[in-house]
Amino acid sequence: MSPSPRAAASSPAPVYPFPGTEPVEAAVARIRAEADARTAHPREVREERLRAVRRMLTDHQDRFADALARDLGKSRTEALLTEVGSVISEIDHTLAHLGSWMKPRKVSVPLAFQPASAQVAPVPLGAVLVIGAWNYPVQLTLAPLVGALAAGNAVVVSPSEKSPATAAALQELLPAALDGEGVAVVEGGADCVQALIAHPWDHILYTGGERVGRIVYEAAAKTLTPVTLELGGKSPAVVTEVKDPAGMARRIAFGKFTNAGQTCVAPDYVLAVGPEAHAQVLRHLPAAIAEFYGPDPAESPDYGRLVSEDHARRLVDLLAEDVDAGAHVVIGGEADVAGRYLAPTVVDGVSLDGALMREELFGPVLPVVRVDTLQEALDVIAARPHPLASYLFTDDDDDRAAFSAQVQAGVVSEGVTLLHAGMPTLRFGGVGHSGIGAYHGEAGFETFSHLRPELTKGTGVDTLRAVYPPHGPVKRALLPKLL
Template sequence: MTRDELENLLKKQKAAFRSSPPDYKKRMQSLKKLSVIVDENKERLIEAVSSDFGFRSHQETLVLEIFPLHDEIRHAMKNLRSWTKRRKVSGSWFLLPASAYYQYQPLGSVGIMGAWNYQVLLTLSPLVDAVAAGNHAIIKPSEIAPASAEVLRKIINSNFPEEYIHCVTGDTELAKDFSSMPFDHLFFTGSTQVGKMIMAAAAPNLTPVTLELGGKSPAIIHSSYPLARAAKRIMAGKLFNSGQTCVAPDYVILPKELNNEFQDAVKKVVNKFYPDIANNEHYSHIISDKHYQRLSRLLEDAQSKGASVVEISSGTASIEGKIFTPKLVFNVNDKMEIMQQEIFGPILPVVNLENFEEAVEYVNEKPKPLALYYFDKSKKRINWLLRHTLSGGVTINDTVYHLAQHNLPFGGVGSSGVGHYHGFDGFKTFSKKRPVMHQKRLAASDLLHPPYTGLKNKLIRFLGKLAKR
């Protein structure tokens, strides 16, 4: 699609929206249709995703993309009527008898840019929120995963009119054009580096943006917590999609004396999860040779600077199949690239800090992470950590699953993102919270108009005294 074609599509959508903004009935019908077409085409989507990766297990795509998407649609449909209701608020006393309320209204035509690592979920999940809020939308899946992008294009465009919901596909040039369009809101999921470019491209139009980015999400293990349980839950979150997950634990912090025990626990759980990993039907491949080589360079750089790399599976790596086996990395330091950039793969550095306070200080010195994981049974320490750290989200004694809580917002802070979505927070992201005041025929505010005679001056002084109470 050319830039001119994209501009014309956006103009057509905006005109259609102005003519007839989607009401509650249309929104519900559209959400139901989206659920139906995803269900009818789930095998096509799963096969396309696997093709993009070279291999990704059928079950992983079902569990991590298709099921969560259906559940999100169900949640939106269940709650949409209450989300769209007017909400009365107390009016200011000096404006009585005026009433006041607010209501959520759709923004118009919004743009959504998906991400390759979970192409189906990260393209259609924000679409669910946008449709629930009553918007028209143009979606652009990631060009890095072209097979799944093409299936999305076909199933969306064959089921929705282009002036309402439309999917466009193309290369990085289209992505640049897309991000510079005067959407009423722009939603992007991807890396922090690209997120900066998206925000810059949107700025000339003053297009509001939601940026769902990433970063280095730490997992802190207190010495008193059962290490085997922590290892199991950390590696489960780490190895979903072979580590290619924005909220995957990026590195672990624990006392040095626990290194050997942690290594043994990790080896045990990884080989239980993925026996014969090189031939395992549940272990995902790396998306491309480029990303495979990037992970290899991270290990080489770490080893050249004194790190020790431990293979923790029973298999071997394979560039031909893009199978990158899980590895622990010990003796790391902040000069290593592995500790400077988001890993986005099955490599887990171990940072040795001897106490809880040191671990918190270390995390706070870094850019704010998208997720923070803490393993401890002490409510006092957990509450202290929550007060003294800031991250996009937190899971205590587990990893990753906070993003599946529909009634919790999902989003980063600082370099890990701007804005939130999921559930009501996603509905709000794609809405204008519009304030309304309704004045009556006789109003106290009429007494505040000029000219300010002696009686009105007395009234103003009286109001000033009341306001200070």
Template sequence: METLLARQQAAQRREGTPPAAIRIDRLDRAIGLLVDHASDIADALNDDFGHRSRQGSLVSDVAASIEPLKHAKHHVKRWMRRDYRPVSPAPLALLGARAWVDYQPKGVVGVIAPWNFPFNLTFAPLAGILAAGNRAMIKPSEFTPRSSALMQRMVAAAFDETEVAVITGDQSAGEAFAALPFDHLLFTGATSVAKHVMRAAAEHLVPVTLELGGKSPAIIGRDADLDLAARRLLFGKTLNAGQICVAPDYALVPGDAVEAFVEALARNVAVMFPTLRGNPDYTSIINERHKARLEGYLDDAVAHGASVRALNPSNEALDGRRMAPTVVLGATDDMAVLREEIFGPILPIVPYGRLDDAIAYVNAHPRPLSLYYFGNGRADQEHVLANIVAGGVTLNDTVVHLTQDNLPFGGIGPSGMGAYHGYDGFKTFSHARAVYRQSRFDITAMLRPPYGKTIERLLSFKIRR
């Protein structure tokens, strides 16, 4: 890994800042890989998960990865333009002084990708990395070995290893990868792991972008259409069986609407998944360890007095590692299901009285990666937006803000650091270099000793209210 990084950095220095044509060619090759290997990707993900919705994989790991690459390809020439800025004080511009920002590639970006969306969470950030003119080294998760091996073969077939390379391996390989002196490091994964990644990166002062998770709330407003809210919340909660960082982690529901909302959830699960056993559209939990972790959350909740309701329309025994969407009622903060990020198809429901009570509950906990509010009143929407700090927000739906190429995606505090997607990704993986070109007139002469009356007049003008 050290040798490969040195080779990539040497190639970057030797070849310099790549022109738009090279960046577009690299983006095109990445797009081609996803198009040509779409079926292989779905097969590999299905093998890694035990069962994963084929259409779900094609949507989330193929189509949703192609879009940001195409977006970057279509806009990179504009993003690369020199960004001219006003000169201060303004009269200097009249004498020929100029100021601007050049966006330079940082060099080699390390990408540590997670298991839940292995291709999307590699290729979507590659859009910004390649558009910014960088090279990349990628470490996919050991939890999805077939997907990782496929990605390695795909990338090696389309890119020289000094452009983009994939390194596979276990946890020890990941730890060594995180400690490399990259020019930037992107980590997507758990907050607990991010602390170790950031500590390793600090050894070489490597700038990091951390895309984490946490407990993203969904607030159901009093004027919300419960059926519509349930249907759209379930989209985010059952996508990849809830194994997604922006999944709604718990729902805050008006106390007198809890039972009606649970009934709406049950109705809509039955529409989306009339059966769960053998259903090709319903994804399994990634491995036995994570399934046991989720079952442990439910056991802990029941032991502490909560009630659990599986939304299993046909009341059938489930095969493999499938887990039915499950509602937890009477959950309290002493239960693991409200302390830990769930990352699965479990939805605790927390009742509230006034909207301000729901806001206060969210604010009493670490800042979330995503916030969802269901309700049509603009005043209530704005009240929620003004009073909760979250990484990103979708109103009257879930997850969709993540798909917008013109919006930054990132968390805040425990849910992440930095952002990417679209132009914001281009800037994240670029160095914004300030440039000032002085006028041919010697206008800084007054700032050099020996000082006299001219500098006194300038200071009296500047040092005032």
């Protein structure tokens, strides 16, 4: 029987040894050799590897649900919905469209270059590195892998050591599912990642925080390795007075408190525009939290836990600093640092330069800041680094247009939170400080492919003689007409 999330979360996060993990040098050498052998290029190989990953997820969903409960206190439903099911959906979408994605795309040839044909052909990059994240350790490790395998690459996967139970499951199950071909799983801490990124790759995709993202970016620059960085930032939710405030509050609460707020696209703070919207937020958010998690979220099987005591202590300290400065807790605030628990918390009266507004919170604390106008809210967002997501709740078309025109973020989402991150039909990625590049669906396939231009021109009739030297008066007169 799998332990309940509440029972699993009452003790510190488990620590697992990884005696079976493949050594870095051996894994890199094997994957590079497989990439050079081009064994993953045929479509049937790509599809079979994707199906193997899918079978692993369906056959071992209990193992993954148990691991996610141990690492993050996730309920079975949340684990299957946001992690296992999300990746299965990504695989199904990819299998349905892979044939069309792989086809070369014809492009036109200028008259001066004819007769000739030209196309853009997606070809595998080769050997790629996927560095996963701890907050969604199945989804954020395997969803990029889907794109990499679909594009015909050989892959080294490095799951996060901060979610050790899930990393152990991936280390054991993924190579077995693929019969030890095409993928290597290398688990370890910072030293392991440092050793991996010191190697030249054909692409690196990293998901995590900005600090480590900079380290990956700097290391990749030394070997001229292209990168995709999926980072984060303080994603805002702007609220104007709406006709359905209860619905608005449920959408924000769902986005914020799923996975105990440890979601890179969670609303990080609320900008309430005007007194009516401010009152709606403060009245209905507590009701939504109570509806989701009951009178005591610590007893709810649907409310998760923080990844570590250190993370819990950091959030508690930030909250205390702002409360000492005059902010007040509307709901929540109860904490058990040793148990990695912090209740869903809404804080009002937060200053824009307060502790809770200095950095991405990545936890279940939601600051609310009242502003007088939508333009003031837009100016607040513009003054900060570009976030990974931005959310708007309004009934006004002019507000929608202004928000879309002025907000620079990885995604603009109106009326709902989080949903875009689970859609394989939408690109997922940041801009500026929130990331470089994108994946999911076709965007993931293209991220891990070289879109190679190909030009074919027959030699039977040499129509280029007009451009060959020597360039006498006749050719000089003719060339401008050809170009």
